[in-house]
Amino acid sequence: xxxxxxxxxxxxxxxxxxxxxxxxxxxxxxxxxxxxxxxLMNILFGLYTPDEGVVAVNDQPVSFSGPRDAVLxxxxxxxxxxxxxxxxxVTENIILGNEGSGLVLDRTAAARRVREISESYGLLIDPExxxxxxxxxxxxxxxxxxxxxxxxxxxILDEPTALLxxxxxxxxxxxxxxxxxxxxxxxxxxxxxxxxxxxxxxxxVIRRGKTVGERITSETTGQELADLMVGRGVSLTVARTPxxxxxxxxxxxxxxxxxxxxxxxxxxxxxxxxxxxxxxVCGVEGNGQAExxxxxxxxxxxxxxxxxxxxxxxxxxxxxxxxxxxLSYIPEDRHHRGLVLDFPLWENVLLGNAQGEPFxxxxxxxxRKTQDVTRQLMADFDVRAPSPxxxxxxLSGGNQQKLIIARELFRNPDVLLAIQPTRGLDVxxxxxxxxxxxxxxxxxxxxxxxxYDLDEVMDLSDRIVVMSEYQITGEFVAGxxxxxxLGLLMGGRHSDEATQA
Amino acid sequence: xxxxxxxxxSIVNIGGSIIAVAIALxxxxxxxxxxxxxPWAAYKALWNGAFVGRRSISETLIYSAPLILAGLGFxxxxxxxxxxxxxxxxxITGGFVAALVGAWDLGLPSVIYVPLALxxxxxxxxxxGFFPGFLKARYGAHEVITTIMLNYLAIRLITYLVLRRDDIxxxxxxxxxxxKVVDAARLPILLDRTRLHAGILIALxxxxxxxxVLFKTRFGFNVRAVGLSQGASAYGGIKWGSTVVIAMVxxxxxxxxxxxxxxxxxxxxxxxxxxxxxxxxxxxxxxGRNHPIGVIFSGLLFGALNAGGPAMQSAHVSKEIVQLxxxxxxxxxxxxxxxxxxxxxxxxxxxxxxxxx
Numbered sequence: 001x002x003x004x005x006x007x008x009x010x011x012x013x014x015x016x017x018x019x020x021x022x023x024x025x026x027x028x029x030x031x032x033x034x035x036x037x038x039x040l041m042n043i044l045f046g047l048y049t050p051d052e053g054v055v056a057v058n059d060q061p062v063s064f065s066g067p068r069d070a071v072l073x074x075x076x077x078x079x080x081x082x083x084x085x086x087x088x089x090v091t092e093n094i095i096l097g098n099e100g101s102g103l104v105l106d107r108t109a110a111a112r113r114v115r116e117i118s119e120s121y122g123l124l125i126d127p128e129x130x131x132x133x134x135x136x137x138x139x140x141x142x143x144x145x146x147x148x149x150x151x152x153x154x155x156i157l158d159e160p161t162a163l164l165x166x167x168x169x170x171x172x173x174x175x176x177x178x179x180x181x182x183x184x185x186x187x188x189x190x191x192x193x194x195x196x197x198x199x200x201x202x203x204x205v206i207r208r209g210k211t212v213g214e215r216i217t218s219e220t221t222g223q224e225l226a227d228l229m230v231g232r233g234v235s236l237t238v239a240r241t242p243x244x245x246x247x248x249x250x251x252x253x254x255x256x257x258x259x260x261x262x263x264x265x266x267x268x269x270x271x272x273x274x275x276x277x278x279x280x281v282c283g284v285e286g287n288g289q290a291e292x293x294x295x296x297x298x299x300x301x302x303x304x305x306x307x308x309x310x311x312x313x314x315x316x317x318x319x320x321x322x323x324x325x326x327l328s329y330i331p332e333d334r335h336h337r338g339l340v341l342d343f344p345l346w347e348n349v350l351l352g353n354a355q356g357e358p359f360x361x362x363x364x365x366x367x368r369k370t371q372d373v374t375r376q377l378m379a380d381f382d383v384r385a386p387s388p389x390x391x392x393x394x395l396s397g398g399n400q401q402k403l404i405i406a407r408e409l410f411r412n413p414d415v416l417l418a419i420q421p422t423r424g425l426d427v428x429x430x431x432x433x434x435x436x437x438x439x440x441x442x443x444x445x446x447x448x449x450x451x452y453d454l455d456e457v458m459d460l461s462d463r464i465v466v467m468s469e470y471q472i473t474g475e476f477v478a479g480x481x482x483x484x485x486l487g488l489l490m491g492g493r494h495s496d497e498a499t500q501a
Numbered sequence: 502x503x504x505x506x507x508x509x510x511s512i513v514n515i516g517g518s519i520i521a522v523a524i525a526l527x528x529x530x531x532x533x534x535x536x537x538x539x540p541w542a543a544y545k546a547l548w549n550g551a552f553v554g555r556r557s558i559s560e561t562l563i564y565s566a567p568l569i570l571a572g573l574g575f576x577x578x579x580x581x582x583x584x585x586x587x588x589x590x591x592x593i594t595g596g597f598v599a600a601l602v603g604a605w606d607l608g609l610p611s612v613i614y615v616p617l618a619l620x621x622x623x624x625x626x627x628x629x630g631f632f633p634g635f636l637k638a639r640y641g642a643h644e645v646i647t648t649i650m651l652n653y654l655a656i657r658l659i660t661y662l663v664l665r666r667d668d669i670x671x672x673x674x675x676x677x678x679x680x681k682v683v684d685a686a687r688l689p690i691l692l693d694r695t696r697l698h699a700g701i702l703i704a705l706x707x708x709x710x711x712x713x714v715l716f717k718t719r720f721g722f723n724v725r726a727v728g729l730s731q732g733a734s735a736y737g738g739i740k741w742g743s744t745v746v747i748a749m750v751x752x753x754x755x756x757x758x759x760x761x762x763x764x765x766x767x768x769x770x771x772x773x774x775x776x777x778x779x780x781x782x783x784x785x786x787x788x789g790r791n792h793p794i795g796v797i798f799s800g801l802l803f804g805a806l807n808a809g810g811p812a813m814q815s816a817h818v819s820k821e822i823v824q825l826x827x828x829x830x831x832x833x834x835x836x837x838x839x840x841x842x843x844x845x846x847x848x849x850x851x852x853x854x855x856x857x858x
Contacts, residue, residue, distance in 0.1 A: 299735060320738035329736070336732040343729065350722060351737035360719050367717070 004053035006039055013039040014050070015209035019187075021154075021202075023058075026176060026186045028200035028217070030193070032229055032426035033397065036209040037189050041156055045077055046070045057154070076147025080159045082139050086132035090114060093131055094146045117148050121178050136284075137168035144175065154185045161195060165284050166454055166487035173199045191229075191426075193222045194455065205229050230427045238434045241442075243462035246275035249326070249414050249446040250296075254305035257295045264470045266291040268305070271465070271472060273415060273446040278437060280461025280478070281450040284490050288470035289450055293419050296448075297329055298322040310414055320355055328413035330404055332420040332450075338404045339392045346374040346388040349407045377406035382432070398429025405436055415446045422456065434460060454486060468492050515795060517837050518788045522802065525829035532825060533818055542816040547823075550812025551805035557812075559697035563767060565804025566700035567592070567778050570759035572785030572796040573704075573711050574630075574752040578644075579791045580715060581748035582728035587633055587648025588756045589779025590655035591626040593771075595757020597659045598625030600764035600771035603682030604671035614686045619703070619761050626757015627750045629655060634749025638742035644749075652779070660773050679764075679771045688766035698766030705797065707755060712793035714751075724748050756782070784831050803827065 006014040014036045021027040031037045042048045044055060046064025054061055057073050064070045067077075084093050091111045114127040123141045131139060140160060147155055157176075161169045176186055176199055188200055196203050196217060203220070205213045205228040213228045226234050250273035259265040266288045273279050283289060294300035295307070298319040307315050309325040317325065331337035339348050350370055354360050359370045374388040381402045385395055392400060401421065408416065418437060422430040437460060441447050451457050457464060464481065466474040466489040474489045530540035551561045571588050578585035599622030607614065629651060636642040663672040663679060671680040688698040715721035726734040727744045735741060759778065764771045785803050789795030810823035 297736065298738075318738060318740075319736060323738065331736055333732070336730060337736045338733065340726050340730045340733045343726070347722065347726075351726060351733060354719050354722060354737070363719050365717060365719055365722055 001040070001044060001056070002054050004040060004043060004055070005051045006036075006043060006048060007051050012209055014043070014053075016053070016211070017206055017209065018211045019204050020214070021185055021187060023185050024180060024183050025201040026180055026188055026199055028196040028203040029187055029189045029206065030191065030196055030203050030225060030229055031206040032191055033424050035206045035229075037206065038158070039209075040206070041077070041158065041187075041189065044070070044156070045075065071150055071152070074151060074153040075156065076144075076150060076152025076154065077156045078140065078143040078147060078158065078160060080162055082143055084131045084139060084142060087130065089128050089130055090125055090134075090142050090145070091127040093142060094127075094149050114145060114149060117145060121148070121175060121182070123175060135168075136163045137165070137171065140164070140168075140172070141175065144179075148179075148184075153183070154187070155179065156187045156189070158189045159191070160188070161190070161192070163285060163452075165491045166483060167491055169195075193225055193229075196225060197222060207231055226427055232428075234427050234431055238431075238438055238460060240438045240460075243277045243441065245277040245462070246444065248272050248274050250307075250309050250448075252296075252305065252307045255295065255302055255307055256304040257291055257300050257302045260291060263291065264288075265303075266295065266470050268292065268472055273448055275414070275446050276441060276444045277462040278441050278447040278449055278460055280457035280464040281448065281467055282454050282457040282464060282486060282490060283452070283467035285452045287467050287490075289419075289452075289467055291470070292467070293332070293417070293450065296322070296327070296417055297331075319352070323352060323355070323411065323413075326414035328408035328411055328416050330401070330408060330416070330418040330421045332423060334397065334400050334404065334424075339400060341393040342391055344389045344391055345378070345383070345385060345395075345403060346371045348392050348403060349374045349377065349388075349410070351407070353407065353411065373410070377403070377410060381406040396429075398425050398432070401425060401429060401433060405433065409440065413445065415448070416440055417448045417450070419450045420452065421449070422451070422453075454483065454490070458483060458486070466490055515790065517841075518790060518795070518799065518834065521788065521830055521833035521837055524833040525826050528829045528833075529822060529826040533822060538818045539816060543813045543818040543822070546812045546814075546816045546818075547806070547809040549809070551809030555692065556695060557808065559692055559695035560808035561801065561805045562697055562701045563804075564807040565800045566698075566704045566762050566766070567759040567776075568781055568785050568803050568807075569701075569704035569797055569800030570707055570762065571756045571778055571782030572789060572800050573707055573793055574626075574755035574759070575782050575786030576789065576791040576793060576796050577711060577715070577724065577748050577755070578630075578752040579786060580728045581724045581745050582731070583634075583637065583644045583745065583749065585630075585633070585648055585749070585752055586645055586783065587629065587651050587779075588752070588782045589775060589777070590648065590652035591629040591753040591756035592760040592779045592782075593659060593775055594629040594655045594760065595622035595626035595753075596760025596764045597662075597679065597771045597773075598622055598757070599761030600679040600682055601671060603686035603765050604680040604770065606671075606683045609685060611685045611689075614683075615688060615765065618682070618686045618765055619758060622761025622764070623754040623757045626760065627754040630749040630751070630753020630756070631746065634746040637749075638745050656773075656775060659771075663773050673770075676770070677773045682765055682769050686765060687769060688762065696767060698762070700762030700766040703758060703762060704800070707758065708793040708797045711751075711755070715793065720744075720747070781827065784827060787834050788830060 001019045004014045004017045017036060017040055019029065019040065029037055039048065043050050046066045046069050056062060062073060091107060091114050094114055095110045111127040118125040123145055125138065125141055125145055131142060160172060164172065180186060190196060200217045203215050203217050203225065204211060205225060207229060252268050252271040255268040257266045291300060295302055298317050298321055302315050309322065309327055312325045314322055314325055335341060340351060350359050350365065359366055371388045378385065383399050383402045383406065385399060421433050425433065437447055437449065449457060449460055458478065461478045464476045464478055465472050466486060468490060469492060533540040533543055550557055552558060571592050574588050574591065575585055599618045602621040603618040632651060633644045633647040636647050637644050662670060663677055664674045666672065667674055673680050688700060691697045691699060715725065723739045723744050726737060726739055727741050731741060756779065781803055785796060785799045789799035806823045806826060810820040813820055813822060
């Protein structure tokens, strides 16, 4: 792909991107969110037509009018969110849309082919298994299998590690290397530096719609790539001193809660959060974290056990009650939980702070006062926006998150629950959020960091607990546990098994 | 019904409304042209009928008053995230109850009687707004279904009461209406030798109060937050259920006031035939972008169309063309909304297309 330009009303999503991928290599496409990766891949896949530039496959200029053309040209895409029908078998999913011209499905022949491909790349997939019975990691392999079945020689993986455990990620790397050995070309889209180093041969870095560099992976460093990606020098690690934990601020004992529809009930035997520490909660998404967060924010009623904040019983409290007891939140979903996107910034600062002074007096909103505070918070937390009247929707993800952090810290809470606080943020904003969490800890507040990114948890936490199957299955002092051990626990092994492994 | 909710409803969107009205007038002209009439003459007649002369202006204001009030009712329910098709039922319930109180001849002086009858009308509408709000908050029953059902219920119930219960109520089965509202309960006439009653003042006052409530009070903040993002408002500690119920009660009360103004001001009784203002009010709310001040202007616009419509007959155009124009306005608003969202819709379709690959 050379000199690709794609404009949308108001933005230039791709502004002269060149991506040259050699046959048989694993090529990482590295860039922050919004850098133009998805647009570029959609162009490659025929979903968008580029305004300028040339797309060529095997030196032949092509112009796809849709994904079907791309598939016929040997391209295959594995999306971040799988496109599989849970109740169908693996084979049924794979032949979906390509059932052949005859009236009768030749399922046996298809299943035989699926098995052949699966075995030749060590995918270990049973063609007759129902997709709903497979783990996320295996479902992803079904997607890869699907692409191979349709004859893909160029495989595009969009953020393929987002939902995987560390072990599953290792397995994926193995599969990709086998595919490469067999001559398949792989484009690996990511914003994680470690993945680039682990799996790719070459890497193209894009920033703000432009190619800013192409490097041979073995000849570059993570720091160089990060600087390229962000466009300035960034620090990849957070400097922090050892924690000095104080009194227990939040404690949960034998906590159970109503399950989310279709999930198992949450069961937390013992969870404590102490002043001046960062407690990391790691685990694979969908193991009870959503329930835990809702319970700790007063949105989900508990059915048993005790939950206390600052020694105040919070078992029956609503979100305002938790705030009064001294909790603040950085919710995981900025767009649906953290902000009302169509509200101006100052009304978003009001959200959750409207119980009384200084923003509300006798039921009336003090607009001027709220705007003044918002302006101050914007200055203190470097929220880049024209004015407090700007709608939250207009801000970048990083600035939205800064506003949320500013709002939540404004109440001077004792506990800060940070739920995936860096999800979808660029490297610069991640750096800011991480520093802020450490600063809050150093002020003597308790911080809980719940993240699906194990590296983030390990980098920042003073103490780590693992969530698996709606329970806490392990607790460790940071630095006294290996990544591998945590990974095994996250994958559902129990602590003693993990130790032996 | 989410699709029908317009993006932000701020007064900034007023440009869209003006474009929509312009498109509708052009389409209306096209239809008149095709049917062999002279659109220019027709619009001139419409203008004269709506704005030229004291009688025309007062007729426009008379039509506008219930449309503004009912449009405000639609606006606040929309702000809370509900699609309230029940304005019609809330309006006629309010009109009926107000007329009953006014026809009872309680022997009160005007200063007490008029507010009392208005209050009764507001309460009647409020009750009719409470049910769908409560059913939504408590059982998740969709307001579109419940409000439509309550519309029918209101119409049938009132017809029954005026036809059969003249033994206990001040109703007149021969007219299929309530008895006449006594003079002491009638809204005062603002302008001699016209029918212009005080309803328009009530409507303007209500718009200003609603604007204040929505944008200056915590309750209004809660309503808007709930309507824009249930997730974020729950996180912010705002109780969705009670907010929705109160918003619907207020919506019903405003629609009830619209009906009360008709009974106590214009007609002097409540006729059981429904004028359909409750449905026009939806358009008024949409064109006014669910902003109280915007609703004043769109209410005046629709009032002018209704008032000026009959005058178009002098240009050999059927007055029903006005209904057509109103329909075009709604279509244009919806179409503009789709155009607005096209980028996001297109990218969603692209994603779906790639999923099918």
